[in-house]
Amino acid sequence: MVSDDKLLSAFLDxxxxxxxxxxxxxxxxxxxxxxxxLGSREDAMDATQDTFLTLYRKGKQFSGKSKLSTWLYRVxxxxxxxxxxRRKRRQTVxxxxxxxxxxxxxxxxxxxxxxxxxxxxxxxAIPEEFRGxxxxxxxxxxxxDTAADALSVPIGxxxxxxxxxxxxxxxxxxxxxxxxxxxxxxxxx
Amino acid sequence: xxxxxxxxIDLIAAIAEQRLTGEELIRAGAEVSACPxxxxxxxxxxxxRAFLGTAPDxxxxxxxxxxxxxxxxxxxxxxYRLVPSLAAAAAIVVAVGLATRNTTMESLPTAKDIGAPLQxxxxxxxxxxxxxxxxxxxxxxxxxxxxxxxxxxxxxxxxEELATIASQLRADPPDEMADACGTKAFEQTSLDxxxxxxxxxxxxxxxxxxxxYQDSALVFDAxxxxxxxxxxxxxx
Numbered sequence: 065m066v067s068d069d070k071l072l073s074a075f076l077d078x079x080x081x082x083x084x085x086x087x088x089x090x091x092x093x094x095x096x097x098x099x100x101x102l103g104s105r106e107d108a109m110d111a112t113q114d115t116f117l118t119l120y121r122k123g124k125q126f127s128g129k130s131k132l133s134t135w136l137y138r139v140x141x142x143x144x145x146x147x148x149x150r151r152k153r154r155q156t157v158x159x160x161x162x163x164x165x166x167x168x169x170x171x172x173x174x175x176x177x178x179x180x181x182x183x184x185x186x187x188x189a190i191p192e193e194f195r196g197x198x199x200x201x202x203x204x205x206x207x208x209d210t211a212a213d214a215l216s217v218p219i220g221x222x223x224x225x226x227x228x229x230x231x232x233x234x235x236x237x238x239x240x241x242x243x244x245x246x247x248x249x250x251x252x253x
Numbered sequence: 254x255x256x257x258x259x260x261x262i263d264l265i266a267a268i269a270e271q272r273l274t275g276e277e278l279i280r281a282g283a284e285v286s287a288c289p290x291x292x293x294x295x296x297x298x299x300x301x302r303a304f305l306g307t308a309p310d311x312x313x314x315x316x317x318x319x320x321x322x323x324x325x326x327x328x329x330x331x332x333y334r335l336v337p338s339l340a341a342a343a344a345i346v347v348a349v350g351l352a353t354r355n356t357t358m359e360s361l362p363t364a365k366d367i368g369a370p371l372q373x374x375x376x377x378x379x380x381x382x383x384x385x386x387x388x389x390x391x392x393x394x395x396x397x398x399x400x401x402x403x404x405x406x407x408x409x410x411x412x413e414e415l416a417t418i419a420s421q422l423r424a425d426p427p428d429e430m431a432d433a434c435g436t437k438a439f440e441q442t443s444l445d446x447x448x449x450x451x452x453x454x455x456x457x458x459x460x461x462x463x464x465x466y467q468d469s470a471l472v473f474d475a476x477x478x479x480x481x482x483x484x485x486x487x488x489x
Contacts, residue, residue: 084322091321092312099311109317113324114432118476120325121459125477142478145436153430183308201270202305227266230301231294237304 068132076124087116090133093204094140100199101144101192103184111147115140130213137206137214141196148192181237189236194229201226261291269298403457404481411456415484419463419470422448423486431462437478438464438471451475 068089074082094115098108118139119126126135183203187195200211201222212219264281267273273281285291313321405411426448438446446464452472453460460475463484470484 087322087325091318095313095317096311100308105317109321112313113321116321116325122474122476139476142436143433146433149435149439150430150432153435183305186304198301198305202302203308223263223266227262227298230269230298233301233304234297237300 069128072123072126072132083120086119086132090136091116093133094136097137097140097199097204098144100184100187100203101141101195102147103188107147107151111140111143114143118143131210134210134213137200138216141215144196145192186233186236190229190232194225194232197222197225198229198233202230261285261288262294265291265295265298268295269302405456406482408456412482412484414456415452415463415470415472415482416487418452419465419484420487422450422463422465422470423467426465431464431475433460433462433475434464434473434478437473437480441471441480442466457481 066085068086071082071086075086091112095108095112098111098115099105102108102111115136119136126132181189187199190198196215197211200206200214201208206214208219208222212222215222215225217225261284264285268278268281268285285295405415427450430446431449431451433451435449438449442464444466446466448465450463450465451460452463457472457474461481462473462475464471464473466486468486470486471480472482472484473479474481
């Protein structure tokens with residue numbers, strides 16, 4: 065298989081098909097990352113397009129020091145941060161930050177539908193700097209150094225962000241009964 | 254009974270991520286077991302990882318894939334955007350005439366003075382020169398591909414023109430904010446800008462975005478969010 069670097073060189077020499085091939089190789093991974101960062105397919109599509117637009121325009125500035133996929137992750141993460149920042153600015157009703165204690169009244173209604181949040185909902189509860197780290201490490205399976213490169217931060221920062229992100233996620237999940245607890249409660253009712 | 258220390262965080266994460274084996278794992282496990290808080294934190298880390306491990310392997314649908322490829326297909330000097338509503342964003346066009354290029358702004362410090370990256374080759378100026386018209390468009394409008402890369406800090410005329418644009422935006426900021434590099438700009442300044450716009454100018458071969466503040470303006474590469482230039486405010 066032709067390497068990403070060779071495809072990029074061919075594209076920079078004018079071969080448009082090589083760009084299509086690069087897109088086909090990486091578009092699912094970039095879209096998946098954007099979806100988990102942004103929580104909506106439409107926003108993820110937009111961010112994915114922006115990421116490949118950057119590759120099209122800035123491909124010649126790719127130094128080759130890291131893998132192209134890592135460079136694309138970095139561009140995608142930056143693009144997602146911009147989307148999230150823009151979204152916050154457009155919000156007119158402030159949403160309280162942090163993790164609230166369980167609200168039993170709401171919980172009863174929630175239990176009747178579902179006992180555990182889906183991944184996207186849970187990720188939205190985590191601040192974006194931690195979310196990026198746990199998505200890259202725990203879902204995408206990147207190594208610490210590759211994630212550090214993609215996030216443009218030192219490895220120590222990635223470690224700290226993943227640790228804190230998981231703690232917040234565990235606390236958030238702690239607000240929801242596990243499926244077994246839910247079943248046990250129903251049995252006792 | 255042992256209490257939790259900062260270095261235990263590394264151990265806990267390493268165990269949760271299954272990065273340790275053999276003796277290392279046994280030693281770390283013993284250390285964590287001796288500390289009740291560490292044990293609790295390890296359980297949290299494992300629970301979170303287990304939950305994240307259930308993430309489905311999502312990807313683009315065939316329709317989304319086709320849309321993406323269609324959107325990325327270049328037309329002469331233009332790109333499609335995926336979101337139709339963006340096209341509704343009104344374009345603010347500020348035309349800056351040739352006249353502004355004939356004056357100089359020697360009083361302005363260059364990017365070199367303030368540590369911004371410098372363009373080393375003026376030849377990076379775009380192939381469409383000598384067009385001197387610059388346009389600013391609101392956040393979502395289309396962009397052309399005719400730009401020069403890197404800073405224009407050594408080009409006094411460019412700096413003057415950019416300072417003029419910034420002044421105009423300060424006086425009459427558009428409603429829309431630019432899409433790109435907001436986080437980066439905030440990291441640099443900790444300020445909310447008066448205005449931020451995508452700029453299309455013959456001075457840059459890359460899409461650029463300008464953040465305008467009361468006493469300066471920053472220009473970033475819209476793709477990488479690298480700082481290209483800092484433009485001090487001038488009297489209108």
